[in-house]
Amino acid sequence: MTRMRAVDAAVAILEQEGATQAFGLPGAAINPFYDAMRRHGGIRHVLARHVEAASHMADGYSRAVAGNIGVCVGTSGPAGTDMVTGLYAAWADSVPILCLTGQAPVAKLDKEDFQAVDIAAIAAPVTKMAMTVLEGAQLPGVLQKAFGLMRSGRPGPVLVDLPLDVQLTEIEFDRDTYAPLPVVNPTATRAQVSKALDMLAAAERPLIVAGGGVVGAGAHDLLATLAETLDVPVVPTLMGWGAIPDDHPLAAGMVGIQTSQRYGNATFLESDFVLGVGNRWANRHTGGLETYRRGRTFVHVDVEPTQLGRVFAPDYGIVSDAGAFLALAVEAARERRDAGRLRDRGAWVASVAERKGRLLRKTHYPDVPIKPQRVYQEMNRAFGRDTVYVTTIGLSQIAGAQFLHTYAPRHWINAGQAGPLGWTGPAALGVVTARPTAQVVALSGDYDFQFMLEELAVGAQHQLPYVHVVVNNAYLGLIRQSQRTFGMDYHVSLAFENINSDTGGYGVDHVKVAEALGCKALRVTDPEDLAGSFATARALAAEHRVPVVVEVILERVTNIAMGAELDGVNEFEDLALSAEDSPTALALLD
Numbered sequence: 001m002t003r004m005r006a007v008d009a010a011v012a013i014l015e016q017e018g019a020t021q022a023f024g025l026p027g028a029a030i031n032p033f034y035d036a037m038r039r040h041g042g043i044r045h046v047l048a049r050h051v052e053a054a055s056h057m058a059d060g061y062s063r064a065v066a067g068n069i070g071v072c073v074g075t076s077g078p079a080g081t082d083m084v085t086g087l088y089a090a091w092a093d094s095v096p097i098l099c100l101t102g103q104a105p106v107a108k109l110d111k112e113d114f115q116a117v118d119i120a121a122i123a124a125p126v127t128k129m130a131m132t133v134l135e136g137a138q139l140p141g142v143l144q145k146a147f148g149l150m151r152s153g154r155p156g157p158v159l160v161d162l163p164l165d166v167q168l169t170e171i172e173f174d175r176d177t178y179a180p181l182p183v184v185n186p187t188a189t190r191a192q193v194s195k196a197l198d199m200l201a202a203a204e205r206p207l208i209v210a211g212g213g214v215v216g217a218g219a220h221d222l223l224a225t226l227a228e229t230l231d232v233p234v235v236p237t238l239m240g241w242g243a244i245p246d247d248h249p250l251a252a253g254m255v256g257i258q259t260s261q262r263y264g265n266a267t268f269l270e271s272d273f274v275l276g277v278g279n280r281w282a283n284r285h286t287g288g289l290e291t292y293r294r295g296r297t298f299v300h301v302d303v304e305p306t307q308l309g310r311v312f313a314p315d316y317g318i319v320s321d322a323g324a325f326l327a328l329a330v331e332a333a334r335e336r337r338d339a340g341r342l343r344d345r346g347a348w349v350a351s352v353a354e355r356k357g358r359l360l361r362k363t364h365y366p367d368v369p370i371k372p373q374r375v376y377q378e379m380n381r382a383f384g385r386d387t388v389y390v391t392t393i394g395l396s397q398i399a400g401a402q403f404l405h406t407y408a409p410r411h412w413i414n415a416g417q418a419g420p421l422g423w424t425g426p427a428a429l430g431v432v433t434a435r436p437t438a439q440v441v442a443l444s445g446d447y448d449f450q451f452m453l454e455e456l457a458v459g460a461q462h463q464l465p466y467v468h469v470v471v472n473n474a475y476l477g478l479i480r481q482s483q484r485t486f487g488m489d490y491h492v493s494l495a496f497e498n499i500n501s502d503t504g505g506y507g508v509d510h511v512k513v514a515e516a517l518g519c520k521a522l523r524v525t526d527p528e529d530l531a532g533s534f535a536t537a538r539a540l541a542a543e544h545r546v547p548v549v550v551e552v553i554l555e556r557v558t559n560i561a562m563g564a565e566l567d568g569v570n571e572f573e574d575l576a577l578s579a580e581d582s583p584t585a586l587a588l589l590d
Helices: 006-017 028-040 051-064 078-082 084-092 119-126 136-151 164-168 190-201 212-216 220-230 262-270 289-293 322-338 346-358 372-383 395-403 424-434 446-450 453-461 475-485 492-497 510-516 527-544 583-589
Strands: 002-005 021-024 044-047 070-074 097-103 129-132 158-163 170-173 206-210 234-236 273-277 297-302 316-319 388-391 412-414 440-445 467-472 520-524 548-553
Touching: 002 006, 006 028, 006 136, 006 158, 006 164, 006 170, 021 051, 021 424, 028 070, 028 097, 028 164, 044 453, 051 070, 051 078, 051 084, 051 097, 051 412, 051 424, 051 453, 070 078, 078 084, 078 097, 078 119, 084 097, 084 119, 097 119, 097 136, 097 164, 119 129, 119 158, 129 136, 136 158, 136 164, 136 170, 158 164, 190 273, 190 297, 190 316, 190 322, 206 220, 212 220, 212 322, 220 234, 220 322, 234 262, 262 346, 273 322, 297 322, 346 583, 372 395, 372 467, 372 527, 372 583, 388 395, 388 424, 395 412, 395 440, 395 467, 412 424, 424 440, 424 446, 424 453, 424 467, 440 446, 446 467, 453 510, 467 527, 510 520, 510 548, 520 527, 527 548
Parallel strands: 021 044, 021 070, 070 097, 097 158, 129 158, 206 234, 206 273, 273 297, 297 316, 388 412, 388 440, 440 467, 467 548, 520 548
Antiparallel strands: 002 170
């Protein structure tokens, strides 16, 4: 056995567990851990400007690559409380991140010491485990349990709080014999899979709903194989987007009251059976449950037992890891196919394809100010199939999910349930850290972007290049407010003439701030300049190895398709009648 400080053992365990990327800020109560990282040299570190941002960086890092566990590090007191938002975002979307916080010495914990707060109690509701380690010898076992919890069942974050004296305690630890705990997940039985397939076989118009659990389990290939074997269309949820390529013949489009396509909703309303795998029936997907459930039979498969029946009671529920269920389902489906026991679904699949070709939305608007539909059309063209999109909240996320296209798992990185403002930029930096050769494109509204401006300096300092598209619909609102206030009646084009001397949304000139922080930035006011600006942004990011901001000035108000029910959200929108009206959407059908 080797005698060492508890923090040295902690760093060795992180290396053994493969958690070799940290994001954070040093401080007095966590400095021993930073010292251990410096001495061992096996953990890379990105210095954030704010500890909440560090937690979002770790979140993006974990989401970007299967098996990743990002680590966020902060000192005692407010550093931990700042990271609670990041823990909540990760917990809500089943993302494993490890949060390490410093803490006052054990003897001071109940004495209202400086920056001593019960962070374990505060973080407990949004973590799989939150624990203050009171004995140095406990730390290896606590970390071993933490990694086991993060990887087993429904993944999620863990917080480990480290008092200053515990970090410095000398303990016995044998690095060479340390081993991670086995990952144990529930698995469907063959009888359960057979019952689910029997129920599907009895349906006329079945659908598979693929949730984030499919992506998390790395089961996208199994999903496609099952759909192709059964000839059943697939609806990805917002968290499952990319589990099947948007241009796959069986991809039916997304369903919901916000992040959806009209053809997806129309197909869902025609269905009579839904097999949900690794999903949680989120309210933005279902809308009103009476409409969503009417006339349909539901089978729900999820790794977490308490998810079954949480939103509504399925007709049949199965507790299973998504990958394990799909592997058994593929095996059983192939046996049925080989025995000639599968129904012909040709007419149903053809009707899905017909709606996908007919209910396309118009995107090719030439209007100035720019309509958002045109922005996403040009993004699809400029950034291509391999782009990794990162976004979180607001009309930008909603419209992006309605108009962008995703073709592979972990190419849509999205804080779906929590949706914290300011998540997008730090998360994008985490994604770039995990996938340095990928084309990463972040998408924010102007208000979301305000919360992350200081983190652009992190991207410049650490040479983390990506393109950040900011769709700003407040800019012209401020100009027009000035016109009303001062009794002026200028044409919008006159405002454009001086747009570079005015401030952007909410009084901030995003272009100037981005450039002052060491990044590159462009502003676009004419839709015909979008393609060239996106190409320039890609070139600047590659050349200078920094984030590049593309701020697009939008019209003040746009009708984005939303509603309370699946059957009443898209009635007003313009349909595409030709390839000129919606070129990238129609390309899905080629």
